[in-house]
Amino acid sequence: SSELTQDPAVSVALGQTVRITCQGDSLRSYYASWYQQKPGQAPVLVIYGQNKRPSGIPDRFSGSTSGNTASLTITGAQAEDEADYHCNSRDTIANHWVFGGGTKLTVL
Amino acid sequence: QVQLVQSGAEVKKPGSSVRVSCKASGDTFSRLAISWVRQAPGQGLEWMGGIIPVSGIFGTPNYAQNFQGRVTINADESTSTAYMELSRLRSEDTALYYCARVSEPFGAGSFFGSWGQGTLVTVSS
Numbered sequence: 001s002s003e004l005t006q007d008p009a010v011s012v013a014l015g016q017t018v019r020i021t022c023q024g025d026s027l028r029s030y031y032a033s034w035y036q037q038k039p040g041q042a043p044v045l046v047i048y049g050q051n052k053r054p055s056g057i058p059d060r061f062s063g064s065t066s067g068n069t070a071s072l073t074i075t076g077a078q079a080e081d082e083a084d085y086h087c088n089s090r091d092t093i094a095n096h097w098v099f100g101g102g103t104k105l106t107v108l
Numbered sequence: 109q110v111q112l113v114q115s116g117a118e119v120k121k122p123g124s125s126v127r128v129s130c131k132a133s134g135d136t137f138s139r140l141a142i143s144w145v146r147q148a149p150g151q152g153l154e155w156m157g158g159i160i161p162v163s164g165i166f167g168t169p170n171y172a173q174n175f176q177g178r179v180t181i182n183a184d185e186s187t188s189t190a191y192m193e194l195s196r197l198r199s200e201d202t203a204l205y206y207c208a209r210v211s212e213p214f215g216a217g218s219f220f221g222s223w224g225q226g227t228l229v230t231v232s233s
Contacts, residue, residue: 001173033219035153042206042223043153049217086153090218095160095170097143097210097218102152 002026002092004100006085011106012077020072022087022100030090032070034063037084037102046085047072074105082107110134110209112142112224119230125195128227130207137188138164141210143220144181144192148203156205157181159190160213197231204228 004024012018022032031050035043045054047063060075070089074081087100115129132140143158157171157179169181180193190207205227208220 029216031217033217035220042226043220044223045219045221048211048219048221052217054221084152088153088155088220090216095158095213096172097155097158097220099145099153099155 002098006100006103009104013108017075018077020085020103022070026089026092027068027070032087032089034072035086077107079107110222112207114224114227117228120197126229127193128205130190130224132188141213142190143208143210145206146203199231202231
């Protein structure tokens, strides 16, 4: 099976731009999806497919992929964006999925 | 929008089993691909396994290698409920267990669009 690798922690100054990355072989074949999780809450989908945002997700969230690396970019980070972010994709094994280890985002 | 409501918290002894339910509403149940994801305290998300319907019929469940032989996932269409049973519990299985609806499960851009509220399973002697 595949693995997805994320940096454990990233910080960004309020109003600045931050990129959170996710690396893995499965990303050469499948798009990453990204989930925001705040303490005590279930994950919430923020980006999926080719840079698609569910209804209600601010347009400061965007996604991209290059080779085996997917990125979640927050342009103009807000205090409420402080959370854990998890990436996910289909696995190279049929009908399996895989998650990254998660990145804790701190907004300074 | 699919809504998923899970059963309540459980406290179990090591070596026992736990069964968590996930009731779906808002869409035809036989069209829903459901996966189970767990999150140990302070840890990331871990895919455990799931079921995918094909032409309205649920096929054989798929299980992550880490859980093969210990997890059983099935569904009851008459009650629109999916179940996850984990056996031979150990303290390391203490975690939040989520069910989630997998959208576009056969596409390159599949995603977990709806999540249950999570069920805390505590394994303690």
